[in-house]
Amino acid sequence: MESQTIIHPLVKRFQEIRKHSEEICKPLEIEDYVVQPIVDVSPPKWHLGHTTWFFETFILIPNFPSYEVFDPQYNFVFNSYYETIGARVIRTDRGNLSRPSVSDIYRYRNYVDEKMKLFLESDFMNDSIATLLELGLNHEQQHQELLISDIKYILGHNPLFPVYKDNIELQEKTSGSNKMLRFSEGIYEIGFEGSGFCFDNELARHKVYLNDFEISECLVTNKEYLEFMEAGGYEDFRYWHADGWNWVNENNVKSPLYWHNIDGKWMYYTLSGLKEVNPNEELCHISFYEASAYASWKDMRLPTEEEWEVASPHFQWGKRWEWTNSAYLPYPGFKKEPGAVGEYNGKFMVNQMVLRGASTATPNGHSRNTYRNFFQPALKWQFTGIRLAK
């Protein structure tokens, strides 16, 4: 009788997620893996190395006795922001490093993936490591979304406007009206609950008191935002935060990211190349400042993250990261983990705004209505959009 290889389900999940990162990069030229046009955008090869380094550093090195480090200098190159783990290439320098080469990094991935398979099937594996593994896989998924937004930035800021892949970023018509959903004053509970994975910043689940509020069923469309633009929204300080108004003027902002007015027509760079702006599509690539100014022009406001979470079962979400008017702060009872993984979220809890939902760039299986994404209010290279409240 023949013995059959049974792939451990954890190994399978590990391998699928790891493979997906590489699939995202398949359409790239080698040159596309290397550049870093702004500090927030990392070179794709850096993402591929950094996610690998995470498994090597936090799982293999401390837990797999026979493991030999692939290259001791890679820690310096691929550490992102973990001060606990030692010196690192400063973020603005990532795009200056031509080496390790892309093929070196794929070799690094293969090496670590093979060792991970051996490790996951070994007796060294245990439950507490499984928790860390899950964090590593969710971490890789976060970088998959960053890979897509960073690739879009790299190609979309090239004067040749190269196509990444045909027929993606489908410009589906949005059905639905501007209907407002109403919620009544009272105590609600928010925060993650259940047995699956969540990030530390989604805890503890806790009660909040909300006033009566209304929230729109649909996201703002390009057509609606164009009305704001045409009504002079970018030229009227009254709609803007003081910081937002400075940002508009210092950067001469006139439109969402990737929009180009060519011969009087608004064009939009998508991963399938330059297209005409589709008025019915959900608006994308705006900063918090723009989201907030738009809401103010509509005499409305952005929802708080608590309102959003409470209302979320009643509307469709997942196409755009939705700016809320909540600053990124710890929930009551939030506890930073000890050690390097404790640097994951807590230390960013100042000067950023919360986004809720998910986007077309978010990998499958990586979204929850308790998920708290966060960025500085001026950033707009993520797939961000607007839902109104009042």
Next chain:
Amino acid sequence: MESQTIIHPLVKRFQEIRKHSEEICKPLEIEDYVVQPIVDVSPPKWHLGHTTWFFETFILIPNFPSYEVFDPQYNFVFNSYYETIGARVIRTDRGNLSRPSVSDIYRYRNYVDEKMKLFLESDFMNDSIATLLELGLNHEQQHQELLISDIKYILGHNPLFPVYKDNIELQEKTSGSNKMLRFSEGIYEIGFEGSGFCFDNELARHKVYLNDFEISECLVTNKEYLEFMEAGGYEDFRYWHADGWNWVNENNVKSPLYWHNIDGKWMYYTLSGLKEVNPNEELCHISFYEASAYASWKDMRLPTEEEWEVASPHFQWGKRWEWTNSAYLPYPGFKKEPGAVGEYNGKFMVNQMVLRGASTATPNGHSRNTYRNFFQPALKWQFTGIRLAK
């Protein structure tokens, strides 16, 4: 029978507050009125002119038909941030303007004060203007506190360490222990209530749900903060926000503002000159980043502004502006006023943290436990301190 002059109580209050600004400036040399060593610190003569401009622009010009503007160019010089009111000298340029001279500005004050007296006693005065007048007086009181912190910065950054006035900033011993006050989970109400004056950002009064929390009865002292410093608090990234850690390193921060280690002894610039740091005094002049790092080192946290307000009747406050871990955001139901006065608070509601309480620099009658002060997290020239929570 002789007629007696009765001073209108509003005129009296107006004159007292106006006079107090000038009393604050009495110890200054003319040169001290002029400089602006950093963008956040305005020249004292600018404060004196700007507060006057407020009454001229928002009360006299629109409401007092016979009023003649003192000098039409002053609008350009003394507008602070009111975009509605037209062009203004950019903030970083205030310290480059030697004119209007100090005596010109005092003439401007006298002129406006006389007209205000006539106006307040005239039939043009009415209730809705009284509201605006009250805003103007509170505005002037805010600038009185800024005058003190700005004067301290100007003199305290002069290599000659000049004395402003002897025997102020009294270094009283603090009595009291590190006792924690406990509060139970439940619904509380916060926000201004009553008939007196409050700023728009203190409204609407609303319910919040708080978890169990504890808050310390006393503020952190210099002695306690020195323990953090001596334990290497400024060298250990684990206690800091990522932005805070960058701030520490880029600015080589090693201590609170105005502290100088001279021959191994910590000295502190006060408005009465350089003194030895008093270990029992409440710590002063620290940034939000430092407050938060200190709390983290103590394995505690800063209170939220809701916790602070709920607990405030149970402790003494008023010596230091106390950093909270709340971002400056609108309350539920917050409504921006139309027109220029609507620019007062709302447009700053991003990228700043809330401070609660008041300080030794706050004018009498200008503090409430619903008052929401706010600054960027790196700023430390205000009289700021730390109260812990958990």
Next chain:
Amino acid sequence: MESQTIIHPLVKRFQEIRKHSEEICKPLEIEDYVVQPIVDVSPPKWHLGHTTWFFETFILIPNFPSYEVFDPQYNFVFNSYYETIGARVIRTDRGNLSRPSVSDIYRYRNYVDEKMKLFLESDFMNDSIATLLELGLNHEQQHQELLISDIKYILGHNPLFPVYKDNIELQEKTSGSNKMLRFSEGIYEIGFEGSGFCFDNELARHKVYLNDFEISECLVTNKEYLEFMEAGGYEDFRYWHADGWNWVNENNVKSPLYWHNIDGKWMYYTLSGLKEVNPNEELCHISFYEASAYASWKDMRLPTEEEWEVASPHFQWGKRWEWTNSAYLPYPGFKKEPGAVGEYNGKFMVNQMVLRGASTATPNGHSRNTYRNFFQPALKWQFTGIRLAK
């Protein structure tokens, strides 16, 4: 018979020059003494203190045994760039110092002037100190010219355009044509010769070989420069150095300094207030980049400093500092003095261009046709002009 006090001629010369600095400042308000709107412009009170510090530091302290320093901290405040003499307030911070006050500085001047008188009449005085004294007096005269250009900058950048003094910067008509003077190829000698004072950078006198050249008898007028402006000179890169073209675009330069186009008419801030541009007056306040672009537009060039010096006896000069196309470099045989006075000139011999002549702001008795003035090519707050060559 009555004894008469004979004032030593050196004392007389010392006192006259010292007094002249104070006379320049007489029309100022105290506030005008304090500000530093750009790094190149020092506060007038700093000039008054710094020139005094020069005599105290280089003459009195080392040579007058009984001399007691006025205030030991002043060295820190008033040292300009002498690294030999210790720490100093960095140049950008001068405008942040309200103290020492203006009256303190006048007291400092009086104190040092009295001691200098005693010293100059004492037996401690000798020939080598006389040389140093002469340097100190020429140094003070250089600062007299800076006082005038800095005062013009301070008042001319104030939105109120204050008048310094009526009827100065007389706008005399310029007579004279665009006649070119011709000089023949051959060996010439340049550099200082004779027994009076000169700066070290004017030595050694040396031979140079010049090709045939022509140089214009008159300076470029406002009218001529307006033709360049109206011909689009500021918009056409062909006339500009690459660095100059960047400078024009980054700073949006459109005209000489102090020119304002008000209701279609070119106005010019003078020390007597805002006046209409006089077309026949010699152009003033242009950078090397502008001078060079203008010459290029005329299909001419700027003279070298050698050509200028050789030709100078044949034309009138002294109204404008004339940009040459010579970089500021040492003459053959230039020797840096040992010690702090050796820092006077040599260390600036890179990245600057030479100006020759003198200006209406130069004090009497402080000009020679061998004098080498020098500034960075973008600076234009001195009284600079253009003489053409080919």
Next chain:
Amino acid sequence: MESQTIIHPLVKRFQEIRKHSEEICKPLEIEDYVVQPIVDVSPPKWHLGHTTWFFETFILIPNFPSYEVFDPQYNFVFNSYYETIGARVIRTDRGNLSRPSVSDIYRYRNYVDEKMKLFLESDFMNDSIATLLELGLNHEQQHQELLISDIKYILGHNPLFPVYKDNIELQEKTSGSNKMLRFSEGIYEIGFEGSGFCFDNELARHKVYLNDFEISECLVTNKEYLEFMEAGGYEDFRYWHADGWNWVNENNVKSPLYWHNIDGKWMYYTLSGLKEVNPNEELCHISFYEASAYASWKDMRLPTEEEWEVASPHFQWGKRWEWTNSAYLPYPGFKKEPGAVGEYNGKFMVNQMVLRGASTATPNGHSRNTYRNFFQPALKWQFTGIRLAK
């Protein structure tokens, strides 16, 4: 009888020079072609494209009627600084462009090279185009030297210190003493003379008058420079220009570029990897500021470019670009060509210092003793060295 293909000698020279650029890049990984770690260093792929663009733009397009542009957008990408030719990618952005890819650029080169062959053999070719061709070939040779210095910078600033090629940058022992060669006062002629190619900045040949001078036969060695370092040369302001001293302190400069003190031993990155500093090798990679400070420490000076050119037949040169104390300025009689090629040199004649000689990175046949190289005084990534004078 068989006809034989005779390759036109101009075609042969064209092809050899074009091929050499590609040979320089052969050892590179594709990733190495892409990055731009500092503004002065261009991505190798940019050099390959830009030199090709030069032939396409200045020779083929205007002169070869049948020529079809390879890609009209390449003008935007590969224009370096020719304002005449239209918009261009700003220099700091070159390293952000992943496209055109390396293989696209090699296709571009092949396409243009084939067309150039056809053109050079056609009747459209004539003498005035031959002059332009020669300029294009010399231009490509200049970029060959830049390719080498830029590749060294890219690899030498990678934490992995990759090897470009083994056994290059041979560290030959230098024979020769510190002998000074003496030259007598008098008239000399400098500037290009003869019938071959030279750049416009080498003209006109003209007479100069030089004083007696001495110049060293050999270049400064690493050993000699180490003595300066060990004597505290980088810590003593007396040897430095004021701008140089600021540069040292702002950038914390402690050694030549590519030097690393590892465990107390000075190591040096070469294109063959990290090696121990060879004391007998000629010093390399220093800025003008360092060259000048070293000379000052030796109580000597740098030669002027005139002295260098006069003395050059009497010493060996060609290993290092030698900083002179001459600013880059036009020779008497210099004439800027009309049109875009006139932008080649003249517009850079301010704020730069002249280097004379050539270096181990200079291509064969691209050096003359009248050649005037020029860079800003702080730059040190070229193969620069020091020859002393007095």
